Amino acid sequence: MIVSVVFDVGETLLDDSREFGAWADWIGAPRHTFSAVLGAVTAEGRDNAETFQYFRPGFDLHRERSLREEAGLGEQIEEEDLYPDTRPALSTLRRAGLWIRIAGNQTARAAKLLRDLELPVDQIATSAEWGVAKPDPGFFARVIEMAPGEPHEIVYVGDHRDNDIIPAKAAGLRTAFIRRGPWGHLWAEDPTILRTADWKVHSLTELAALLPQVR
Incomplete structure (x- = not known):
């Protein structure tokens, strides 16, 4: 039962389409390119947070999330x-x-x-x-x-x-x-x-x- x-x-x-798009915009990547790299990372069974490293090596997700909030561009649901x-x-x-x-x-x-x-x-x-x-x-x-x-x-x-x-x-x-x-x-x-x-x-x-x- x-x-x-x-x-x-x-x-x-x-x-999650809107949030993925917002991240692509934030790092200055074309949305389709960001999605393609995300897909490749996913297919390899890796953490999707690793996607950002291809665009900005050393990317700190926690810090960037805070910066988005401060800029008034934080997560929306x-x-x-x-x-x-x-x-x-x-x-x-x-x-x-x-x-x-x-x-x-x-x-x-x-x-x-x-x-x-x-x-x-x-x-x-x-x-x-x-x-x-x-x-x-x-x-x-x-x-x-x-x-x-x-x-x-x-x-x-x-x-x-x-x-x-x-x-x-x-x-x-x-x-x-x-x-x-x-x-x-x-x-x-x-x-x-x-x-x-x-x-x-x-x-x-x-x-x-x-x-x-x-x-």
């Missing part, structure tokens, strides 16, 4: 950034009696912006607030600590093989892989995903129809 569902953020609930199925699917799952949480590798600012959207969820947390980020086992220990149910009664939903599905499964959670965004499409037929994910879906609408039926 599923008691709780915990969602990743980027490319699971949110379309608005209704238009949500995938169209996000709010309806969260509502459906909550009405089915499941406990819903959002927990991803995001900044404290992102947590505030997500809370401002008043999504139909029970709790929102980010790695910056917890002081531990995926794929560290400590992140998923926090998920288990806060979510009702035993680990096998908790589903973690994400698009990333290495940050979401593998470590969540290793922590004893059930996992749902969503095929969207660059990582979701890249790894959709990856043998590890096929072996590790309990479910593979193409939309949150599909997931919302599926999980309440699991016993």
Whole structure:
């Protein structure tokens, strides 16, 4: 039986296109070039933060994020950034009696912006607030600590093989892989995903129809 569902953020609930574009503009790179390099880094299984090093060797992501904030060009998360199925699917799952949480590798600012959207969820947390980020086992220990149910009664939903599905499964959670965004499409037929994910879906609408039926 599923008691709780915990969602990743980027490319699971949110379309990251606007934020990727903002970073490309900030470093003065053509958006298509930035996306191409990001894709190459992703395909090699590396941290996407390494993308910046190709444009600015020694790039300090934390410092540059602060500079963006000071310039009034900081991260934005608005209704238009949500995938169209996000709010309806969260509502459906909550009405089915499941406990819903959002927990991803995001900044404290992102947590505030997500809370401002008043999504139909029970709790929102980010790695910056917890002081531990995926794929560290400590992140998923926090998920288990806060979510009702035993680990096998908790589903973690994400698009990333290495940050979401593998470590969540290793922590004893059930996992749902969503095929969207660059990582979701890249790894959709990856043998590890096929072996590790309990479910593979193409939309949150599909997931919302599926999980309440699991016993």
